[in-house]
Amino acid sequence: MMIDLGDPDAPTHFVKDIEDGGGAWRWTGQRPTLKILVFAREHISLSADFTLWETALQQTGPIQLSFFVNDHLLDKVRYAEPGYQHFEKPVPADWLTVDSESTVGFAIDKMYTAPEDGKKFGIILTRIGFEQK
Numbered sequence: 001m002m003i004d005l006g007d008p009d010a011p012t013h014f015v016k017d018i019e020d021g022g023g024a025w026r027w028t029g030q031r032p033t034l035k036i037l038v039f040a041r042e043h044i045s046l047s048a049d050f051t052l053w054e055t056a057l058q059q060t061g062p063i064q065l066s067f068f069v070n071d072h073l074l075d076k077v078r079y080a081e082p083g084y085q086h087f088e089k090p091v092p093a094d095w096l097t098v099d100s101e102s103t104v105g106f107a108i109d110k111m112y113t114a115p116e117d118g119k120k121f122g123i124i125l126t127r128i129g130f131e132q133k
Contacts, residue, residue, distance in 0.1 A: 002047065002129035003034055009115070015103060017101075018125065028122035033105035036129050042091040043133045045102060046074055047086075051124040054082035056112035064109040065123075069095050070102050091130070104128060 002015050008127035013036060015022070016027030023051050038044065046069055057063070062080035066073060067087060079085060095100055105128075111120040 001036055001044075002036060002127055002131065003036060003126050005125055015105070016123070017105075023133055025124050025126045028108070028120055028125050029120070030111055031105060031107045032122065032125060033103055034128060035068055035101040035103055037101050037116050038096050038098055041096045041098060043089045043097060044093070045088050045133055046091050047088045047127070047129060047131045048106070049084070049086055049127040050124070051084050051126065052079055052082045053112070053121075053124060056121060056123075057082050057113055060110040063123075066107040067110075068103070068105050068107070088131070090133075102130075104130070 002012055011020050015033040015035055016073050017032040019027040025093045044128045046067060053098060062078055064076055064078045066076045067089070068074060074091060075089050108122045111122055113120050
């Protein structure tokens with residue numbers, strides 16, 4: 001139930017705002033969203049591993065990520081330090097279904113804008129999905 005962005009089949013889970021390309025991680029847009037089939041509803045947590053780029057935080061200042069499961073707001077977290085980050089929080093069982101894919105993702109309040117070409121970047125996503133505890 002975890003999507004490792006380095007897996008060859010990872011792009012089959014992308015709904016929007018995730019750069020397609022090779023490697024163990026992907027840049028996101030402002031509202032990256034994936035679809036994942038959940039095998040259970042009880043004792044499930046949303047988990048995400050990502051990196052905040054130091055240069056981006058110097059431009060944007062602290063950012064806030066709002067984490068969503070099936071369009072329900074699970075949590076809002078403020079990040080002020082660059083580097084590796086881990087998010088994990090239990091998901092209410094009634095937000096999930098085992099007979100269809102769930103959507104997971106987050107919204108970023110401030111995007112980095114590249115001074116060279118004006119392209120916008122979110123965060124560096126490595127893994128996201130559900131874990132049963």
